[in-house]
Amino acid sequence: MAYSTRSRRSAPRKHLWNWGITLGSVAFCLLILPTRLPGMELLGVSPNWLLIWVVAWSVSRTVFESAIAGLVLGLLQDSLTASYPTHALGLMITGILTARLQQRHYLQGDIISIALIVFGMAIVAETAMALQFTVQSLFLPNSLYASLSQIWVYHQKVALSSAILSSLWAPALYYPLKHWWERYRPSNKP
Amino acid sequence: MxxxxxxxxxxxxxxxxxxxxxxxxxxxxxxxxxxxxxxxxxxxxxxQPGLPTDEQIENAYVLELQERVVELENQNQRLRELVNYAEQQTRPSTMAAVIGRSADHWWQQVLLNRGSRDQIGEGDIVTGPGGLVGRVLAVTSNSARVLLISDPTSQIGAKVSRSRSMGVVRGQSSSQVTMEFFDKVPDVKPGDVIVTSSYSQLFPPDIPIGRVASIDLGKSPAPAAVIQLSAPLNILEWATVHPFTPKLDVNAPPANILKDDAEDSQ
Incomplete structure (x- = not known):
């Protein structure tokens, strides 16, 4: 993205490292998605690592960059599951909302506000998925789910467990990433 | 002193x-x-892995039944050989370990550690200890993604093994699934064994799915039953992949679709 040319102390190797760490962390999140480690599971639901990554990314970036990150990671997650309903929608909304909140200085980078924002965004992202299922069930001929009530009952269960687990595990991913990005992009916007 | x-x-x-x-x-x-x-x-x-005593006794009973099934299968094999039954399967069944779960919360999927290099293809049937587990959605060279029968999007043509009442089994994202019957008054009672029917296009007939836990005959539009799956999907560690080609060509004459399973569907 554009920020790599903006950095004043740009040594090519540093950029290479920065990209490596950024992409590596995404790859790590993707790899950890199918695992269900003990302590990382609640009602069969594990933390939404990609959502945590998007929040960590969006906290110090513009709305546009955040939306792109949400789109990219959403598509990656689609590739692991199914193309419809897409995860990109939920993750894009997550990125955009987080970036907007940050711009209006509602957010400090401390553990509580990150956990809270991840909690809220996990619910938003799962709601985006449930809405897509609902639209499909209402307007498209062959629906995946039998009834609307089934979708929303399941949504409650998934959204709550995902939100709780994601917000608890958020610092584990957020702090290393934040530390790295602050260290290697000192000239970036707040 | x-x-x-x-x-x-x-x-x-x-x-x-x-x-x-x-x-x-x-x-x-x-x-x-x-x-x-x-x-x-x-x-x-x-x-502790919970295993109360009655469950242990049940396990022993299951083991006995398995041994009997093996014996019967062997006998069946002999008999088929005697009548020159042509073996339809060309690819062998494969054992595979479950190495992962669905990458998000809305799909009930598992990841197996065998793929196209072990001759696993899309549409293959996956069974586990207890019965039907699901079918292969996608394969890579060394992994296969399986849609579990507990997924709400999975639909299976099924029948009551005792009375041959037909219906459709749909997942509920849990260890129980629902079965909607085609008949208005199906012959079914709690404890009945549910197996796949020969009308199922995506699954071969007569694979055990589970047992009837409860019945709601007054449900509209069709009477429904809650089925307890016999395969423990949430703790599944090993699964067997059976080669299968889905019968998606529904316009083919029935004789071709049903093949030698006609006697089962009566």
């Missing part, structure tokens, strides 16, 4: 404690260490 009294005054506490300890140990010994074992059991309860 005096010396003894002085010693007692000096060491009364110690002696008392020692006596208490020995007494307690003796009691414990008499009780065969019950307290220790009870405490140990209580403390390690979160770490």
């Amino acid at each position: 005096f010396a003894l009294r002085r010693w007692w005054e000096k060491h009364a506490l110690k002696a008392g404690l020692a006596g208490l300890a020995v007494g307690a140990a003796w009691l414990m010994h008499q009780a065969n260490g019950a307290i220790v074992y009870e405490t140990y059991q209580f403390l390690t309860r979160p770490l």
Whole structure:
């Protein structure tokens, strides 16, 4: 993205490292998605690592960059599951909302506000998925789910467990990433 | 005497404690260490794989049934050989370990550690201990993604093994699924075994799915039953992949679709 040319102390190797760490962390999140480690599971639901990554990314970036990150990671997650309903929608909304909140200085980078924002965004992202299922069930001929009530009952269960687990595990991913990005992009916007 | 009294005054506490300890140990010994074992059991309860005794007995019973099935299958094989039954399967069944779960919360999927290099293809049927598990959605060279039958999007043509009442089984994102019957008054009761029917396009007939847990005959539009899946999907560790080609060509004449399973569907 554009920020790599903006950095004043740009040594090519540093950029290479920065990209490596950024992409590596995404790859790590993707790899950890199918695992269900003990302590990382609640009602069969594990933390939404990609959502945590998007929040960590969006906290110090513009709305546009955040939306792109949400789109990219959403598509990656689609590739692991199914193309419809897409995860990109939920993750894009997550990125955009987080970036907007940050711009209006509602957010400090401390553990509580990150956990809270991840909690809220996990619910938003799962709601985006449930809405897509609902639209499909209402307007498209062959629906995946039998009834609307089934979708929303399941949504409650998934959204709550995902939100709780994601917000608890958020610092584990957020702090290393934040530390790295602050260290290697000192000239970036707040 | 005096010396003894002085010693007692000096060491009364110690002696008392020692006596208490020995007494307690003796009691414990008499009780065969019950307290220790009870405490140990209580403390390690979160770490134990729960398996109550009736379940163990049931497991032994299941083992016996499995052995009988193996015997019957062998007999069946012999008989088929005697009548020159042409073997339809060309690819062998493959055992695979479950190495992962769905990458998000809305799909009930598992990831297997075998793929197209082990001749697993899309549409293959996956079974586990207990019965049907799902079918292969996508394969890479060394992994296969399986849509579980507990997924709400999975639909299976099924029948009651005892009475041959037909219906459709739909997942519920849990270890129970629902079955909607085609008949208005199906012949079904709790405990009945549900197997895949020969009308199912995506699954071969006569694979066990589960048992009827409860029935709601008044449900509209069709009477429905709750089925307890017999395969433990949430703790599945190993699965068997059977080659299968889905019968997606529904316009083919029925004789071609049903093949040798016609006697089952009656």
